[in-house]
Amino acid sequence: MSEAAGRVGVLGGTSGIGLASAQQLVRAGHQVTIAGRDPGRLRGALATLMDQADGRTVDATDRVALDSFFEGTGGLGHLVVAVTGARGGGPFRELDLAEVLEGIEAKTLP
Ligand SMILES: NC(=O)c1ccc[n+]([C@@H]2O[C@H](COP(=O)([O-])OP(=O)(O)OC[C@H]3O[C@@H](n4cnc5c(N)ncnc54)[C@H](OP(=O)(O)O)[C@@H]3O)[C@@H](O)[C@H]2O)c1
DSSP states (O other), rough: OOOOOEEEEEEETTTTTHHHHHHHHHTTTTTTEEEEEEEHHHHHHHSSSSEEEEEEEEOOTTTHHHHHHHHHHHHOSSSEOOOOOSSSOOOOOGOOOOHHHHHHHHHOOO
């Protein structure tokens, strides 16, 4: 990804794979905007990133909030989607079907 590619948005960038991606992107010199729902987690994540990163709270299941998030970024060159965690995973006998379905649905956001 070239630096001229524009700001990179990372939905779900406050933890796990999304945060690791944001850290790599910042180290590679990219401007990054991370997002997640929890303000405390967002603050903690931003503390691990350098000045090229900013962040916003947004719930990716909320269409209106999501539109506002994208408008607030001023335009993104790329988007990484890493929302949801291990919900719906685990030993087969212990799986909760509702959680499995929620996990699948969440992976198709936004
Ligand atoms: N970890 C792995 O080894 C692995 C391997 C293969 C695939 N994956 C997939 O990669 C994705 C991320 O996994 P992870 O392990 O990095 O999960 P994670 O550590 O739980 O991170 C999930 C991120 O998404 C945010 N998030 C969750 N729901 C959201 C919502 N509705 N709106 C906005 N942000 C939301 C979380 O912050 P908030 O809770 O504050 O919103 C957090 O920043 C999942 O789809 C997972 O299945 C993970």
